[in-house]
Amino acid sequence: xxxxxxxxxxxxxxxxxxxxxxxxxxxxxxxxxxxxxxxxxxxxxxxxxxxxxxxxxxxxxxxxxxxxxxxxxxxxxxxxxxxxxxxxxxxxxxxxxxxxxxxxxxxxxxxxxxxxxxxxxxxxxxxxxxxxxxxxxxxxxxxxxxxxxxxxxxxxxxxxxxxxxxxxxxxxxxxxxxxxxxxxxxxxxxxxxxxxxxxxxxxxxxxxxxxxxxxxxxxxxxxxxxxxxxxxxxxxxxxxxxxxxxxxxxxxxxxxxxxxxxxxxxxxxxxxxxxxxxxxxxxxxxxxxxxxxxxxxxxxx
Amino acid sequence: xxxxxxxxxxxxxxxxxxxxxxxxxxxxxxxxxxxxxxxxxxxxxxxxxxxxxxxxxxxxxxxxxxxxxxxxxxxxxxxxxxxxxxxxxxxxxxxxxxxxxxxxxxxxxxxxxxxxxxxxxxxxxxxxxxxxxxxxxxxxxxxxxxxxxxxxxxxxxxxxxxxxxxxxxxxxxxxxxxxxxxxxxxxxxxxxxxxxxxxxxxxxxxxxxxxxxxxxxxxxxxxxxxxxxxxxxxxxxxxxxxxxxxxxxxxxxxxxxxxxxxxxxxxxxxxxxxxxxx
Numbered sequence: 356x357x358x359x360x361x362x363x364x365x366x367x368x369x370x371x372x373x374x375x376x377x378x379x380x381x382x383x384x385x386x387x388x389x390x391x392x393x394x395x396x397x398x399x400x401x402x403x404x405x406x407x408x409x410x411x412x413x414x415x416x417x418x419x420x421x422x423x424x425x426x427x428x429x430x431x432x433x434x435x436x437x438x439x440x441x442x443x444x445x446x447x448x449x450x451x452x453x454x455x456x457x458x459x460x461x462x463x464x465x466x467x468x469x470x471x472x473x474x475x476x477x478x479x480x481x482x483x484x485x486x487x488x489x490x491x492x493x494x495x496x497x498x499x500x501x502x503x504x505x506x507x508x509x510x511x512x513x514x515x516x517x518x519x520x521x522x523x524x525x526x527x528x529x530x531x532x533x534x535x536x537x538x539x540x541x542x543x544x545x546x547x548x549x550x551x552x553x554x555x556x557x558x559x560x561x562x563x564x565x566x567x568x569x570x571x572x573x574x575x576x577x578x579x580x581x582x583x584x585x586x587x588x589x590x591x592x593x594x595x596x597x598x599x600x601x602x603x604x605x606x607x608x609x610x611x612x613x614x615x616x617x618x619x620x621x622x623x624x625x626x627x628x629x630x631x632x633x634x635x636x637x638x639x640x641x642x643x644x645x646x647x648x649x650x651x652x653x654x655x656x
Numbered sequence: 657x658x659x660x661x662x663x664x665x666x667x668x669x670x671x672x673x674x675x676x677x678x679x680x681x682x683x684x685x686x687x688x689x690x691x692x693x694x695x696x697x698x699x700x701x702x703x704x705x706x707x708x709x710x711x712x713x714x715x716x717x718x719x720x721x722x723x724x725x726x727x728x729x730x731x732x733x734x735x736x737x738x739x740x741x742x743x744x745x746x747x748x749x750x751x752x753x754x755x756x757x758x759x760x761x762x763x764x765x766x767x768x769x770x771x772x773x774x775x776x777x778x779x780x781x782x783x784x785x786x787x788x789x790x791x792x793x794x795x796x797x798x799x800x801x802x803x804x805x806x807x808x809x810x811x812x813x814x815x816x817x818x819x820x821x822x823x824x825x826x827x828x829x830x831x832x833x834x835x836x837x838x839x840x841x842x843x844x845x846x847x848x849x850x851x852x853x854x855x856x857x858x859x860x861x862x863x864x865x866x867x868x869x870x871x872x873x874x875x876x877x878x879x880x881x882x883x884x885x886x887x888x889x890x891x892x893x894x895x896x897x898x899x900x901x902x903x904x905x906x907x908x909x910x911x912x913x914x915x916x917x918x919x920x921x922x923x924x925x926x927x928x929x930x931x932x933x934x
Contacts, residue, residue: 371805482716544757545752545753545754545757545758546757546758546759546760546761548713548752548758549750549752549758549759549820549823550760550771551713551744552711552713552744552745552749552750553744553745553749553771553772553775553823553824553827554741554742554743554744554745554746554775554776555741555745555771555775556738556741556775559775563771564760564763567762567763568762
């Protein structure tokens with residue numbers, strides 16, 4: 356054992372910092388024991404790196420057309436071939452990672468707080484507030500996500516921004532449900548009563564005491580939902596309602612390649628692989644995170 | 657006699673039941689000066705409900721009515737919920753039974769005590785920190801800087817209760833309601849915690865309402881004792897005069913206390929069927 360490992364696994368840490376490092380190390384160890392979770396983390400990490408360094412990594416520009424090189428099969432020059440306008444598919448996929456990441460992050464940033472707040476308010480106040488808010492949530496939950504997103508994009512107009520808004524609108528009800536369930540478990544507990552009798556306002560109780568406690572389960576749920584968000588975004592792109600050409604959105608790329616699927620299979624297949632791999636990555640990562648962060652599911656490991 | 661700090665007249669608490677409303681507190685009245693008042697009674701006698709009613713903290717479906725509830729010249733019944741929040745914590749505070757449940761598990765102790773102060777006062781960060789440290793020092797916690805960074809599960813029950821007391825006293829209230837503050841603690845630390853409450857109350861010239869089922873304890877730490885039974889105050893006594901109780905219920909309670917040099921073969925129990933109500 357290296358000195359670092361001995362330091363990290365000490366039974367009696369000598370400083371608070373060491374204890375925290377040891378805890379992080381223990382979490383990492385149980386995370387690393389799950390190979391799929393590590394794979395998921397690697398995929399998601401790669402996605403982020405690719406999104407950041409797309410201009411450096413991409414051999415060609417994602418929008419540069421070269422009609423003399425139309426529909427070329429994968430070769431040393433164009434690793435994943437070219438599409439019907441002679442654009443390099445690899446470069447488009449690498450740039451497409453930015454759009455995918457943007458959609459995922461924006462949807463999470465918009466829908467998670469909305470869901471958290473609605474759920475926490477419903478759970479905390481109970482009674483009519485709860486009934487009305489949960490009825491609205493149920494209405495949203497009862498419709499299939501993709502269809503509702505389609506309806507919203509149709510109403511708002513096609514485009515990347517509207518696709519993000521539409522997906523966010525369909526994603527929040529799940530978080531509201533989770534936050535409400537979590538809030539119900541401790542809304543009558545003594546420490547909430549203690550805060551109330553200190554004279555804290557409802558806003559303060561929810562913001563300072565209720566929301567932080569709902570956080571961890573929501574984060575896990577968001578990670579697990581990311582695969583669904585990517586698929587919905589790709590679905591919208593496929594139908595021409597998401598990112599508009601010439602943006603290299605993966606779903607839209609599949610849609611363009613549809614016409615040549617039998618003769619030039621790589622045009623539609625390559626972005627398809629990208630979608631599958633990234634979705635799987637988020638699924639694995641979410642599962643792994645749940646196992647590590649939720650002690651209730653950790654069975655004596 | 658000067659105007660009492662807190663005047664309560666005819667407090668009634670009712671809950672809805674399957675056969676119509678059930679009244680659980682039947683007209684409790686008392687005056688509280690800057691003194692230590694004990695409320696004793698067995699489980700379900702309405703002690704805690706009385707305590708919480710003073711802060712108007714009972715939630716639906718409980719129904720609380722009073723003829724008069726005046727605190728320091730303010731009619732608490734007439735206050736809006738928002739004005740009431742300014743009273744809670746800042747003027748009247750409450751220490752609850754079990755520190756394990758009454759501290760937020762995911763917040764450090766320092767943050768929680770600071771939070772109690774921030775609810776009522778807008779102070780600069782450094783000042784808040786100094787006050788929290790001083791408060792922890794006052795409740796006799798060694799090494800406040802270390803304890804401030806701990807989470808509630810990292811401290812013992814007695815320490816937790818002292819933290820709770822610090823949290824409730826930091827806004828410097830006039831009245832502290834202690835609802836069985838030691839029932840969740842080991843016997844050995846009970847006295848410590850109560851001594852601490854006592855010192856803080858006397859030192860700051862505050863009023864204390866100590867709710868307990870332990871007669872000895874109340875007699876030792878209070879000036880005056882109210883004995884409650886089935887939602888009524890059956891007797892009011894000077895703490896020193898407890899043995900001179902005249903009411904049969906109080907006498908029954910006193911007789912049921914086991915003694916160190918016990919000679920009785922059978923410990924007397926309360927007669928459940930007896931109607932003590934006047």
